Amino acid sequence: MRPGRLYWLGASVLFTAALLAVWQLASDFRLVSPVFMPSPLRAWNALVFNFTEGVLGQRVLLTLQHMFFGWLLASAAGVAIGALIGISPFARTYLAPSLEFFRPLPASAVFPVAIAFIGLSENMVLFVIAFGALWPTLLSTINGFATIKPRLDEFARLIGLSRWQYIMQIALPNALPDILAGMRLSLTIALILSVTGEILSGSPGLGHWILLQARGFRSPDLFAGVLLFGVIGYASSQLVALLEARLLRWRGDSFGRM
């Protein structure tokens, strides 16, 4: 930690408070239109009110559900398919280049196709989230399998590991940093696709809720919803970081010296 880190963090919090105060004053004196920019106090009150009296808490849960289940499906499928392809140099040579085509493709472009097949439904949204969030995990798993050190391969052959043992004891742990990095990106994509899916299909959730607030010109409620998205985004990335720290602890400091 940098010396004086806490001191500067405090200063930064104060600076934020000052910004909020300026914003509050600006809206009190009507320097900005309250249609677009509600005062921070009104946004905060809207947040508290919608949580205690309204459906906001339930909507947040629905969005978290979309995101989490889609991500879980994508991660499970990504690691499984990635391991199947990654373990075989043959499959890697013939399949991986085709799969790379999906990496730069906007995941949201799958929405029209999924709507044509499934229709505007809850399942459609879940399918697109899972499909769109699949690619980072899948591709990074393949990559993690492809970069196993030859020495480890030789060692595995020497002690006579079976294919399954090789996957579980050598390949997966070795690919874990790549897999987790892919899963982190998948989670971000899952959140984005949840919002997009809710806006498109009208399936209830925080994304659909903020759209309704905007249509009704209820800007304090809209800001409250947007703030919650910030919280969800921050909390989920912290969660994956925690998971990474925990799962990769075994590597310790010795990893570089292996």
Added chain:
Amino acid sequence: MTGRAFIPRNWRGFIFPVAAILVIEVAMRTIGVESQSLARPSEILRAAIGALADGSMLTATFQTLVSAFGGLIIGGGIGLVLGILMAMFPPLYWIAEVPFETLRPIPSIALLPLVLLIFGLGFAMEITLVAKTALWPVFFLTLTSVRGVKRRLIEFSSLIRMGLLERMAKIILPAALPGIFLGFRIAMGAALIVAVTVEIAANPLGLGYAMMLAQERLQPALMFAYLFWIGIVGWIFNALTVLLQKRCFAPRQSGRAAT
């Protein structure tokens, strides 16, 4: 995101997609599928050629690229300036950390209802959302690469009494350029994705909207044609920047490591 795997190094990468397309074509012809959501590969190709020939696909591509690059230039520009400023004067970054880290995790698409309220539909709102996305990769990579410029170089420049602007132009920016370019490259990929997403979710412009429209009009061939076209456009821009990066920065980067 390294891009090295994008270009199949050998012909074997092509076998699977070509075989898959042939199998699908033959299977659909023998079964005789008549569907409102499926189309034969040959129909998709015909729809793509038709849309390219009548100009509608190129117009849509142009609209998406205007939004993507407009947002990239504005957002990337802001990120660049902020990154340089905050790398040169660290207290600026320390004090802005809390507001920055509060705004950053908000997904761009969650701001869609808000910008819709402010700008209405059209280029302005799409460019705003793209700019919000493009800002962060450029900002962080500029910040870290300007910070990473060798202390010795900066000491040397103050030794020979270079002014701040001259130091910026002759020492700091050239040394930080590979990192900044990487930031812009990442931001460009994100910019295209956000632009298409906004068009699919709300904005009646560009490739995303053209694809939605084809779906609503029950033209699956055209819909798939746009899907593949979006993939191809993304692929082309990524390949171009990878090439540019290799051409311009590869030797300098190794040179920098040697100093």
